[in-house]
Amino acid sequence: MGAADTPSVSNGEDREKRRSCVLGVGGSPRKGGNSDLLLAQLLNGVKAHATRCHAIQLRDYQYTGCIGCEKCRRTGICTGLRDGMSLLYPHIIHARGMILVSPTHHYNITSWMKSFIDRLYCFYHFQAPRPGNWSSRLAGQGRKAVIGAVCEQNSPKDMGFTLDAMRYPLEALGYEIVAELPVYGIFDRAKIKQHPEIMTRARKIGHDLARSLTIAPPTAFSGPSMAGG
Ligand SMILES: Cc1cc2nc3c(=O)[nH]c(=O)nc-3n(C[C@H](O)[C@H](O)[C@H](O)COP(=O)(O)O)c2cc1C
Numbered sequence: 001m002g003a004a005d006t007p008s009v010s011n012g013e014d015r016e017k018r019r020s021c022v023l024g025v026g027g028s029p030r031k032g033g034n035s036d037l038l039l040a041q042l043l044n045g046v047k048a049h050a051t052r053c054h055a056i057q058l059r060d061y062q063y064t065g066c067i068g069c070e071k072c073r074r075t076g077i078c079t080g081l082r083d084g085m086s087l088l089y090p091h092i093i094h095a096r097g098m099i100l101v102s103p104t105h106h107y108n109i110t111s112w113m114k115s116f117i118d119r120l121y122c123f124y125h126f127q128a129p130r131p132g133n134w135s136s137r138l139a140g141q142g143r144k145a146v147i148g149a150v151c152e153q154n155s156p157k158d159m160g161f162t163l164d165a166m167r168y169p170l171e172a173l174g175y176e177i178v179a180e181l182p183v184y185g186i187f188d189r190a191k192i193k194q195h196p197e198i199m200t201r202a203r204k205i206g207h208d209l210a211r212s213l214t215i216a217p218p219t220a221f222s223g224p225s226m227a228g229g
Pocket of ligand 1: 028029030032033034035036102103104105106107108150151152153154158159160186187188189190
């Protein structure tokens with residue numbers, strides 16, 4: 001997937017269709033691995049509901065983490081860096097559904113996923129003086145998300161912060177997390193295929209996400225804003 005897939009919005013109807021679409025984001029460096037297959041199956045559920053979806057693998061993009069230049073305070077989007085994230089922002093804005101899947105690396109999301117999430121910082125609005133009140137420009141639009149994680153070991157302790165590291169920022173950005181799918185005990189590439197119960201569950205979660213998005217989004221901004229420190 002590349003620049004050619006960047007969405008362009010031509011009219012109101014088209015814009016509404018795109019808003020109902022789901023963006024699937026894979027955070028594993030391992031092509032054809034467990035996270036890839038889990039994401040594909042979640043998106044199969046979305047497609048089964050006849051909802052549009054678009055999949056990206058972060059390893060296919062060249063981008064860095066946020067450098068904290070704060071240029072986005074004036075522009076509302078990241079202008080301090082021109083890199084692969086510039087291709088991804090239109091997808092993020094237009095898709096009302098989001099699926100994030102990451103393998104556990106050292107009790108956490110991968111560095112690809114962490115950098116991706118950090119680059120969503122441009123969607124916040126902070127009131128001066130800081131720290132003060134803040135809000136997200138993605139909030140109040142009926143955005144919904146699913147998060148999934150795969151790890152080798154068998155306990156939640158060994159998955160560590162992987163789910164938290166996706167849930168906290170997505171909620172802060174204004175997404176409602178409608179399902180979480182932690183998968184334990186899988187190490188080898190694509191071994192997840194041998195667990196039909198997980199694949200069935202993933203498909204159902206994707207379908208449920210798509211169905212939840214058919215509820216009309218709020219027309220006026222009503223998103224949460226929070227008081228800081
Ligand atoms: C750098 C690295 C760190 C890892 N850290 C953990 C860990 O903290 N806990 C765990 O259970 N598995 C850990 N694993 C195992 C992966 O989570 C596991 O193999 C997973 O199935 C990989 O998913 P993928 O095929 O989507 O990349 C680690 C693997 C790598 C390469």
